[in-house]
Amino acid sequence: MYPSSRFSIAPMLDWTDRHCRYFHRLMTSETLLYTEMITTGAIIHGKGDFLAYNEEEHPVALQLGGSNPQDLATCAKLAQERGYDQINLNVGCPSDRVQNGRFGACLMAEPQLVAECVSAMKSVVDVPVTVKTRIGIDDFDSYEFLTDFVSIISEQAGCEDFTIHARKAWLSGLSPKENREIPPLDYPRAYQLKKDFPHLNISVNGGVKTLEETIEHLKHLDGVMVGREAYQNPYILAEVDQLIYGLDKPVKKRTQIVEEMYPYIERQLSNGAYLGHMTRHMLGLFQNMPGARQWRRHISENAHKPGSGIEVVEAALAKIPKELNV
Secondary structure, eight states: OOSOOSEEEOOOTTTSOHHHHHHHHTTOSSSEEEEEEEEHHHHHHOSSOTTOOOGGGOSEEEEEEOOOHHHHHHHHHHHHHHTOSEEEEEEOOOOHHHHHTTOGGGGGGOHHHHHHHHHHHHTTOSSOEEEEEESOBTTBOOHHHHHHHHHHHHHHHOOOEEEEESSOBOSSSSOHHHHTTSSOOOHHHHHHHHHHOTTSEEEEESSOOOHHHHHHHTTTSSEEEEOHHHHHSGGGGGGHHHHTTOOOOOOOOHHHHHHHHHHHHHHHHHTTOOHHHHHGGGTTTTTTSTTHHHHHHHHHHHTTSTTOOHHHHHHHHTTSOGGGOO
């Protein structure tokens, strides 16, 4: 299957933008990267290019939010024309804004509609169409509810690839942040799903913080999706190609990754981008290292200033003791 979803970085609203994905790609060539969730309305009616990405980001998946089969098909076709490697439908986001638009996690209650949406997209593209979902919503949280949902979409729409966020979602009463933390994780439910649907590609998402945990999950599942840890502690990605994909290549040092960002940053600045929009993704690179606080502080205090350029990052990097050789 291409692209491989053995290891991927979760689509995170306001976080996994094209600058973030370029930065992550410097550390891992194999990881499947996702866009933030983009609504069909934004793509079809919005001003600006919501499908823009850097060629270096491949393999990259577009995550769509929507529930109108025709609109989703239109957007999927546009995405394939632009070169995206996969289309993913969001059936996991629990925010009020998303529910009001009738997409995200509330669609778990409408598996027939989800099947229609996936079918419509699959009919117009050749790249994989996948679904990211929860294990349940509100009081619809039995294992049977989850298996019925997966059965309908896999059998009626021919969807072969599901990423399971191993928490249920409360559609009212909890914020999106609380929905990522309060409902308990239930990895065994994802494991059981793979046993009951061995022909499907099943990945798990939620709470994964280390590559050691990833390797453990991969004993039971086809893929692991890491979310906030990849953002807060991005250097976790530096050994993915070696430990998860078995590639024989050197692990990059943190300082090397920063220096490899310089040409990209300068190119984007010359195109009118703001330094802070790029450097915010790099703040956690030296987590738990001597000089990390000074690195973060210098960037945080200076990257937003008008006219800020690459010298801000160079000065921040100088805060990391050279003798560490990291």
